Amino acid sequence: MISTHEMFQAFSPNHKYVVSVGSQHDMIVNVWDWRSGVKVASNKVSSKVKAVSFAENGSYFVTVGNRHVKFWYLEYSRSAKVRFSFDF
Numbered sequence: 001m002i003s004t005h006e007m008f009q010a011f012s013p014n015h016k017y018v019v020s021v022g023s024q025h026d027m028i029v030n031v032w033d034w035r036s037g038v039k040v041a042s043n044k045v046s047s048k049v050k051a052v053s054f055a056e057n058g059s060y061f062v063t064v065g066n067r068h069v070k071f072w073y074l075e076y077s078r079s080a081k082v083r084f085s086f087d088f
Helices: none
Strands: 002-004 007-011 017-021 028-033 038-044 049-054 060-065 068-076 082-087
Touching: 007 049, 017 049
Parallel strands: 038 082
Antiparallel strands: 002 007, 007 017, 017 028, 028 038, 049 060, 060 068, 068 082
């Protein structure tokens, strides 16, 4: 996990994706195909994120913050787009 000035990032174990969480003011979680620079998924969080980390198998990542722990599951479709959803 890398953290710099309210922005957090984590690479997937296969190094294909990077998750970034913006500042307290935008509160957006983005999943990027970092090699191509394409944002493949995005969602808003309702509270400030303090950390983000991928699971060892890369099928999900976790955000942790003020009064929350969210598990974001990556869903791969045939069109090669990534969608993600969270479980609380």
